[in-house]
Every structure is written in structure tokens, then in C-alpha cells.
Amino acid sequence: MTVAVVVVAVLLSAAAALALTRVVRGPALLDRVVAAEVLISIMIGALGAEAAVNRHATTLPILVVLSTLGFVGSVALVRFASGEEA
Known part of the structure; x- marks a missing residue:
């Protein structure tokens, strides 16, 4: 298991x-x-x-926040690039 963790970390x-x-x-x-x-x-x-390796779900709220941040950032970028107004 430790070899897989090292490979994932390097990649x-x-x-x-x-x-x-x-x-x-x-x-x-x-x-x-x-x-x-x-x-x-x-x-x-x-x-x-990290959550899968350590077998805990305490980072789930952080994952949700990061996913939401990525989505909102992508939508804002598309709206900015296209010049669309509300």
C-alpha cells in the first residue's frame, strides 16, 4: 500500500x-x-x-467547498470571457 501512496504523491x-x-x-x-x-x-x-488511504470522511466538507469553488470559478470565467451581462 505504501508504494501506491508514493506513486500517487509523485504524480x-x-x-x-x-x-x-x-x-x-x-x-x-x-x-x-x-x-x-x-x-x-x-x-x-x-x-x-488522503481520505481513502486513511479511511476517514472528515475531509468531505472541504472537498465539497473546493468543488463548488471550481464550478463557480469556471462559470465566472465563461461569463467574463463571453462578455455576457446578467
Whole structure:
């Protein structure tokens, strides 16, 4: 079980590093926002993996809040990019 945990941690860390690189070097605002959404998804995956490994559900409210934040951020980005008014 510990090998799987190490592999998951390495893969999530590599994905987070690549997403942070895109946030810093992104040529456009939309690239940076999409990279931030990817970072939120990586955090959700990491918290879900941690909850599965430790067999507890106390992080469920945090996962719900992060998921809601990602959804609201995506909707706000689409509305901003399309120029739509209320």
C-alpha cells in the first residue's frame, strides 16, 4: 500500500508543478485561469486520495467547498470571457 501512496504523491506533485508553471508562464489570462482550475482539481484529488488511504470522511466538507469553488470559478470565467451581462 505504501508504494501506491508514493506513486500517487509523485504524480500529483508533478501535475501540480506543471500547472504552477502554466500559471506563471501562461501567455494569456485564460491560460492562467484554466491552470488554476487544474490546481483546484489536483487538490481535490489529493484530498480524496488522503481520505481513502486513511479511511476517514472528515475531509468531505472541504472537498465539497473546493468543488463548488471550481464550478463557480469556471462559470465566472465563461461569463467574463463571453462578455455576457446578467
